Amino acid sequence: MSRVVGSRAVHLWSLHEDVVVEEDATDQGLVLRSRFGTERISRPDPLVREALRRMELGPVLLANVLPCASAAAEDATEGACLVLLPVLDRLSHLIVRTLSWEDLRGPLLSVVSTSKDAPFAPVALSARRLIRLIGDVSLTLEKAGFALACATSPHRVQLHRPEAVWVVGLLAWPATPSDASSVLPLPPEVTQAVLSYLAAAGMTEDCGEPVPRA
Known part of the structure; x- marks a missing residue:
């Protein structure tokens, strides 16, 4: 297999398929309903509304939701992140994080x-630390591909895709x-x-530094 060059990883965000976003007419807020219950966001910033609207439709690149990251808009972009990311952190259990290429x-x-x-x-991993799958990780075949699960995660x-299975x-x-x-x-x-x-x-564990060869 030849190595593919000139490509980068792309980080996407979306809401779980069972999440429904509704308007809350009582306080001009948003209501998110899912198998985990109900989450309410009172008077959300327009940026939050737009991000959740797009994420309900499917995976999105947050950079496409934020203001243009030009030099003139740098302060606006930083401010937008400060508005959006805390809300997404709070809703992390409703969000699917997708890695694309x-x-x-x-x-x-x-x-x-x-x-x-x-x-x-x-997380940022050290290039020289050994890691491996946790012992009780299970790998199952499903219609959409393979799935990893672990009792402690x-x-x-x-x-x-096969490339993820290779890793x-x-x-x-x-x-x-x-x-x-x-x-x-890759x-x-x-x-x-x-x-x-x-x-x-939570699918891997740290095994320490490699043992130098004699």
């Missing part, structure tokens, strides 16, 4: 919460992100992003 062939994987207490934030990971397969044994990036025919940024999502979803 700029090659336009579709998403690589998605992380779905299975608990109301399920914050998710991709409040998340479920859906693997949409998971490497983690059957301890491996460093650096070694994984060098072995797989852009290093994409491999690193897949590993970051898996770690943030």
Whole structure:
């Protein structure tokens, strides 16, 4: 397999399929209904309304919702992030985080919460630390691809493409992100992003530094 170059990871946000966003006429707010219950947002900023409207329709790139990130709009963009991100953090159990790839062939994987207490934030991994799948992670085949689950994790990971399965397969044994990036025919940024999502979803464990060879 030849390595694909010139591509980058793309981070997308959407609401769970069962989430319904409604207007709350009593206080000009929003009501989000899901299997986890009801969430209310009083007098949301127009940016929040627009982001949730788009996320209800499917995965979106937050940069497309925020003001144009030109030099003249830099302050406005920073302010928009301060308005939007705290709301999305509060609603993290209703949000699906999807990792895609700029090659336009579709998403690589998605992380779905299975608990109301399920914050998710991709983590920065050390290139030289060994990681592997947690022992009780299960890999099941579904109609939409493979899925990873773990009894100790409040998340479920859906693997949409073979490239994501390649990365998971490497983690059957301890491996460093650096070694994984060098072995797989993927852009290093994409491999690193897949590993970051898996770690943030609680599917991996740290095995320490590699033991130097004698």
